Amino acid sequence: MKKLGQVANIQMGYPFRSRLERDPDGLTTVVQMKDVDGANQVRFEEAFRVDLDDIKEQHLLRPGDLVFKSRGVTNSAAIVKMDVGPAVLAAPMLLIRPNKEVLPAYLHWYINLPATQATLAAQAEGTSVRMISKAKLEDLDIPIPNIQKQQAITEVAQLAEREQWLLARISQERRRLADGILMWHARDTR
Numbered sequence: 001m002k003k004l005g006q007v008a009n010i011q012m013g014y015p016f017r018s019r020l021e022r023d024p025d026g027l028t029t030v031v032q033m034k035d036v037d038g039a040n041q042v043r044f045e046e047a048f049r050v051d052l053d054d055i056k057e058q059h060l061l062r063p064g065d066l067v068f069k070s071r072g073v074t075n076s077a078a079i080v081k082m083d084v085g086p087a088v089l090a091a092p093m094l095l096i097r098p099n100k101e102v103l104p105a106y107l108h109w110y111i112n113l114p115a116t117q118a119t120l121a122a123q124a125e126g127t128s129v130r131m132i133s134k135a136k137l138e139d140l141d142i143p144i145p146n147i148q149k150q151q152a153i154t155e156v157a158q159l160a161e162r163e164q165w166l167l168a169r170i171s172q173e174r175r176r177l178a179d180g181i182l183m184w185h186a187r188d189t190r
Contacts, residue, residue, distance in 0.1 A: 001141045001142065002141070002144050003138060003139055003140065003141060003142070004096070004107075004138055004139070004141075005139065007098060007099055007101050007102045007107075007144060008066075008096045008099060008107065009096075009097045009099070010096050010097075010134055010137055010138050011058070011094070011095050011134075012091050012092070012095075012134060013031075013059075013090045013091040013092065013093040013094065014030075014055070014059045014088040014090055014091060015091045016030075016090060020032075020050060020090070021050065022048050022049065022050070023049055023050050023051050025049075025051070026048075026052075027051060027052075027086055028049065028051065028052045028055065028086045028087065028088060029044055029084060029085065029086065029087035029088075030047055030049070030050055030087070030088055030089075030090050031044070031047050031061065031067055031087060031089050031090065031093070032047070032048070032090045032093070033069050033071070033072065035047045036069060036076070036078045040076050040077065040078045040079075040112055041078055042067060042078045042080060044084045055086070059088050059089070059095075060086060060087065060088060061084065061087040061088065061089060061095070062080065062097070063081060063083055064079070064104040065079070065080045065097050065104070066079050066080070066095075066096035066097075066098070066104060066107055067079075067080065067089050067093055067094075067095060068094040068095075068096055068111070068132075068137065070094045070131055070132045070134075070137070071129055071130065071131045071132075072129070072130065073130070074117065075117065075121070075124065075130075075132045076111065076112050076117065077096065077107070077108055077111040078108070079105065079108040092131070094134055094137060096137075101144060102142075103147065105150075105154040106150040106151075106153060106154050107142070108154075109153065109154055109157045110142055111140075116140070119140070120132055120136075120137075120140070123136045
């Protein structure tokens with residue numbers, strides 16, 4: 001077991017000093033909590049675009065980075081899967097940048113596990129808005145198997161996730177088929 005802070009650099013999102021103003025011609029995408037969906041995917045196409053001049057390289061999102069929702073009901077993480085051009089993470093979200101010892105997909109899987117989410121929920125602070133501090137996240141215990149095992153775990157997890165999606169789709173299609181057959185019978189006046 002290692003602490004998350006030992007296998008990843010964790011930093012606060014970019015601290016905007018004023019309210020964000022959307023600029024359709026802006027060169028920088030700003031990822032906010034609302035841009036992470038229920039399936040823990042970052043929706044870059046829906047994110048604000050702004051024009052920023054003073055962004056440091058460390059604040060720019062890279063493929064393999066994880067964005068962590070530090071406030072709210074769920075404290076899940078989403079992974080940046082590809083280069084999306086200049087993009088920053090807005091505070092109060094936390095940026096998790098894994099080192100070479102851990103695969104980003106493995107960290108993504110582990111942080112979003114129900115057991116890990118329960119651990120994080122127990123450590124959340126605040127009464128009206130629950131929050132996970134950077135220090136609490138850095139202190140999270142994570143088992144770190146070798147890279148081959150991490151790869152195998154993430155492949156099985158992705159297959160299980162795909163299976164759940166397919167089962168839901170099959171259920172929807174069965175329902176649609178049944179409704180269609182029943183509607184045909186309802187209209188048959190013989």
